[in-house]
Amino acid sequence: MTYPATAPTLKLAVLIDADNAQASIVQELLAEIAKYGTTNVKRAYGDWTTTNLKGWKEVLHTQAIQPIQQFAYTSGKNATDSALIIDAMDLLHMGDMGGFCIVSSDSDYTRLATRLRESGLTVFGFGEQKTPAPFVAACDKFVFTEILRPLVVASDPKAQKIQESKAIESRLSTNLPPLEELLRGAVDAKAGEDGWAPLASVGSFILTNHSSFDARYYGCKKLGELVRRQPYLEVKEAPVGAGQVLHIFIRAL
Incomplete structure (x- = not known):
């Protein structure tokens, strides 16, 4: 199923919450996104000074993903969410994007997805099956990343x-x-x-x-x-x- 019909010409911004996404499937993730349009922006948000994002650091350059540094100023608070949302709104007001791909299993992006759709843009969400229902419903299309993992074809x-x-x-x-x-x-x-x-x-x-x-x-x-x-x-x-x-x-x- 292709969505929408003019997917190959849709200009997309891919915004990744590296704190809430898995680097192990980034190649499959980008291949999936390519079905929906052309990626013009690829950014991953997180505190790259820590060891928590080691897996992502190894794929950033090979997949041409721009790392966006966001320090965790307060313990227990996720500053990555705010940085991603601010960038998304900046890109929205620049008027160059036709759609957004939000890669996260965090429900904090529910309002962002709704706001982008209110402006007439297509929103694709990508996250694990634990993703809260409100964020899933707020997207035009939501892909659970578990199905992006390659399956071995059964022989019997x-x-x-x-x-x-x-x-x-x-x-x-x-x-x-x-x-x-x-x-x-x-x-x-x-x-x-x-x-x-x-x-x-x-x-x-x-x-x-x-x-x-x-x-x-x-x-x-x-x-x-x-x-x-x-x-x-x-x-x-x-x-x-x-x-x-x-x-x-x-x-x-």
Whole structure:
């Protein structure tokens, strides 16, 4: 699923709360972000004078991420949040960005995400499954970073079943409604008089109501693969437009 439709031209600012993000998946993280647009700004915030961010220090230069120094002036207070928020607002008022990627599992960025969206910008959130629901809901799209870790493709049916079971467990921990309820509701909302709904419209409807939805939670790479696996859905391809490009349509049985 691609979001939004003009993702390749969307100029993005990637702001990383290094205190609340894992450096071990930074390569996969940036590859995921590349699906949504072009990264113009990459910054990581934290107190780089400490040893706590050693993992991040090792990837900053290789991934061309600019470290932003923020001293912890008071014990127990997170100054990184304030520095990231101030920079985000500066970038917003410069008017050069089309969207923001906030990398953190901290709910303190909930209001920031809401403010950026109020200004008409797209907000992508990236954090662990422990991320509080308000921050997840405040983003246009939220990706739980656990699914960015590369999986070894199972070589036998038994191992494949175990892998699919883990995918379902991952979905359950995201607090999404049952899959059939999600898909049937979206198809019903976007279907025409003939009962068929465009796949792209179905995906957009689900994301609008559940920003953390992702086909990968169910063991599928794409939404099209996911809907084809559901026995209660009928899927067809039909030409659309002057170019007769094939589009996928779905109908509930």
